[in-house]
Amino acid sequence: MPKKPDLLPGTLDMLILKTLTRGPQHGYGIALSIRHLSQDFLTVEEGSLYPALQRLLVQGWVKAEWKKTETNRRARFYTLTPQGRKQLGLELSEFEQMIAAIGRVLQKA
Amino acid sequence: MPKKPDLLPGTLDMLILKTLTRGPQHGYGIALSIRHLSQDFLTVEEGSLYPALQRLLVQGWVKAEWKKTETNRRARFYTLTPQGRKQLGLELSEFEQMIAAIGRVLQKA
DNA sequence: ATTCTATCCATAGATAGTCTATAGATGGGA
């Protein structure tokens, strides 16, 4: 069976921000989205997710408000702010550069 | 100026092991190799490098012996062991899967 | 009615890995 590789440290904020470009979502929904989009490969645990959302709130990259879900439950919906969108762009480009750099090392050795 | 993105956490061991497939090297040489191969993008600080080498030694993935460098200086040369080579293969495939999974999330949102 | 399951939020504590900062030794060149 195919192991269980959790997450690549440092990429969670980026994944959350990216997920929120599709529109506001609550924490549980974000976790599900990441899991489904990655085809069950990436699993975001609560203990990682909520601290991350707190960080993003403090930085002003997302905002939050309590609403009702489609299933009539009370949940906190997170929305990407303009600063958050900008931050996402930054993180995406750094990530790509990083991956490219690692690729060069792995390829030449 | 273009920021300073250090390293992607969790990838250092893999980079070291891969570097050693070219042959035994001392710590300082490993750091230089990674830096040059990545075209000055990745910088491995001593405070990251030596703890990592200690980890690899303990796991049996590298072995070490004191020798003289080309410049006639005393240095500790690290060599990849068969287990280390196997471990490298494992880490490479996990890393690629991880990157692919992240790529799927980033692409679809 | 009651229990169960899925949904939903959140925190505490442990652990891992990296960074900053520091320390020291040595060979070769100015």
Next chain:
DNA sequence: TCCCATCTATAGACTATCTATGGATAGAAT
């Protein structure tokens, strides 16, 4: 002789993740 580059190494702080909980509620099942 003095300095710089080479070379090893550790301590302490910090960040981010994981494990493990805890709790609440809606709707379905029994």
